[in-house]
Amino acid sequence: MYVNILGEVANFLNNIFHRMLATRALRLIGKRAISTSVCVRGGHGVAKVEDYTLPAYFDKREEPLPDICYVQTLSPEQKSLKEKEMGSWASLSNDEKIALYRISFKESFAEMNHPTSEWKSVVAGMFFLIGFTGFVVLWQRKYVYGAVPHTFDPEYKAKELQRMLDMRINPVEGFSANWDYENKQWKK
Amino acid sequence: MSLQKPLMRGMLGKRLRFHLPIAFSLSLLAAIAFKYAVTEPRKQAYADFYKQYDATKEFNAMREAGIFESVRPSEE
Numbered sequence: 001m002y003v004n005i006l007g008e009v010a011n012f013l014n015n016i017f018h019r020m021l022a023t024r025a026l027r028l029i030g031k032r033a034i035s036t037s038v039c040v041r042g043g044h045g046v047a048k049v050e051d052y053t054l055p056a057y058f059d060k061r062e063e064p065l066p067d068i069c070y071v072q073t074l075s076p077e078q079k080s081l082k083e084k085e086m087g088s089w090a091s092l093s094n095d096e097k098i099a100l101y102r103i104s105f106k107e108s109f110a111e112m113n114h115p116t117s118e119w120k121s122v123v124a125g126m127f128f129l130i131g132f133t134g135f136v137v138l139w140q141r142k143y144v145y146g147a148v149p150h151t152f153d154p155e156y157k158a159k160e161l162q163r164m165l166d167m168r169i170n171p172v173e174g175f176s177a178n179w180d181y182e183n184k185q186w187k188k
Numbered sequence: 189m190s191l192q193k194p195l196m197r198g199m200l201g202k203r204l205r206f207h208l209p210i211a212f213s214l215s216l217l218a219a220i221a222f223k224y225a226v227t228e229p230r231k232q233a234y235a236d237f238y239k240q241y242d243a244t245k246e247f248n249a250m251r252e253a254g255i256f257e258s259v260r261p262s263e264e
Contacts, residue, residue, distance in 0.1 A: 163255065166250060166253035166254070166255045167250065167253075167255050168246065168250065171237070172233055172234050172237045173230065173233050173234075181249070
């Protein structure tokens with residue numbers, strides 16, 4: 001039904017086209033006819049309309065109806081098909097309906113949403129860069145960082161451990177619960 | 189051709205009717221499992237520990253180890 005209204009609007013606009021200087025209204029018919037019409041400002045001539053300023057076609061799941069039809073210049077068969085579309089749609093065959101769809105749209109929803117294998121490249125890149133980061137870290141350890149504090153010496157650490165056991169750190173379920181105070185060793 | 193008309197409405201309701209009971213029951217299960225696997229054994233461990241706990245003995249052991257600043261180890 002949307003396409004039928006387009007047809008009627010296109011007919012209407014074609015009749016008054018030469019009187020129209022404002023070109024944005026033509027967006028309704030989904031054609032890029034703007035590029036051929038004239039923007040006259042104070043008699044100084046034509047402002048060149050850049051291609052990128054015109055509405056473009058995008059296949060997007062979130063925006064199901066793009067600004068313009070996919071096929072802008074129709075072949076003679078497509079033109080005659082468009083004429084036939086103005087009549088009763090019941091008379092269109094299934095192939096003709098599909099042909100009309102393909103004029104307006106590039107890919108169907110199934111095609112545009114089809115999964116790609118891009119994620120494999122992404123994951124591969126992730127692993128590679130993480131691996132490279134490992135090299136960077138190793139280099140840093142060797143050439144950038146200084147010595148650790150004296151509190152990391154094994155003797156110091158042993159003294160720390162003894163003090164924790166003396167203080168009965170977590171005697172119920174945790175640290176000191178695993179130490180056998182009678183036999184001065186870790187519980188088996 | 190004539191495709192079947194696709195699902196137009198009620199998708200959120202359908203999803204919720206399916207997933208919410210599962211979500212609630214799994215959460216409840218997780219809570220019950222945590223209670224009986226973690227908190228109950230922990231309560232029992234504390235009860236058992238303090239049943240045989242002699243505070244004075246422990247204090248004296250700690251004092252001899254020399255960790256306190258208010259009481260020194262008993263010099264002989």
